[in-house]
Amino acid sequence: MGNDKTAIERFKEYLHFTFHIKDLGAPKYFLGIEIARSDRGISLSQRKFVLEIISEAGLSGCKPSVIPIEQNVKLTTKDYDAGTSEDNDPILNDPSGYQKLVGKLIYLTMTRPDISYAVQTLSQFMHSPKLSHLNAALKVVKYLKKCPGLGILLSKDCNMEMLAYCDADYATCPMSRRSITGFCIKLGNSLLSWKTKKQATVSLSSAEAEYRAMAKTTCEIIWIRGLLGDLGIKLKGPTKLFCDNDVALKLAMNPIVHERTKHIEVDCHFTRDKIQEGEWYRFVIVENGETAWKIY
Structure with a gap:
């Protein structure tokens, strides 16, 4: 192509x-x-x-x-x-x-x-x-x-804007109590990538499960943007990642460390690093089924 x-x-x-x-x-x-x-x-x-x-x-x-x-x-x-x-x-x-x-x-x-x-x-x-x-x-x-x-x-x-949606079903597996990550990525109105997969480790809180889902989605965003760049396709603006967990969004912006979050592995914080680069990612809160459009 x-x-x-x-x-x-x-x-x-x-x-x-x-x-x-x-x-x-x-x-x-x-x-x-x-x-x-x-x-x-x-x-x-x-x-x-x-x-x-x-x-x-x-x-x-x-x-x-x-x-x-x-x-x-x-x-x-x-x-x-x-x-x-x-x-x-x-x-x-x-x-x-x-x-x-x-x-x-x-x-x-x-x-x-x-x-x-x-x-x-x-x-x-x-x-x-x-x-x-x-x-x-x-x-x-x-x-x-x-x-x-x-x-x-x-x-x-296509307006050349990339949107991503992620979510996690906390401790839904009755055997291992691992959470389920789900995400989908769209380019304009076209669906490009989607996945539902059990997380590799047990999350001790719903915030951690959501944060890990954000991290996996960020990995997919990086890969897709790199692929589209190799094909000469220029995207309009940063990718907007929608998440419905306020704590996970705050963790992505500020590496707060206390008894509820210090158990999260360090490598998950690369999501926050990508936000701080200020080039590719913005995170949008979705509250009560309606987009609040709070851009950090």
Whole structure:
């Protein structure tokens, strides 16, 4: 990719001379991803792949689900189950079916960020899945049946401003009590990057969990901005990172050390260092669902 069409044509001629390739023009279908172009931009979806998943799971005639995972359901391993007998929730005799299904769902998250949280939860039980895990995975498939053609739109109109949103679910894992980090990064109205992942260490406070989520998001922002810079794309202004935790925002601005914060690792403070550089980052508070636009 590039902005010099002459150089691109020369490079394609070189590849053709070396490997005997053929230019098929603008892609429409690639590795299960359907690409559609319009006046609004480029749409990416995996509708055919989703229909294959639904058919293989035997849920073509099922009733669609409105949510991918139940809110209060805590999926655990056998050793951590409480109040549930092994007969009611047995370990699957053949885990390959579950592993294959979850593997396909992981690939599907490339165009379906709405199932990222559910898939990261299911992927923790690949070694020894149980019946409850399989039922939860099938519920995700039922959710996909509701709108199999849903995808992401890379909008043609872009103001070249990058926005990032991060959050953390404090101590949500019932087995390890680790928090879950979630973030998404947008360029204008186009979604560029998203992730839901369990944190590597146990956070002793919700502020620490939110602060670690900010740190991971900052790493992703640095990488994306560097990549766009290499491609010759100039962004407008600094990146705005939205966070809903006031304590984490204050930590990012001022390295306060007391009994509630001194246990946070030093390397997390690079988020504050990037703010002090005064070039790339601004942090915006979101209060009660409304943006307060308090820029530090």
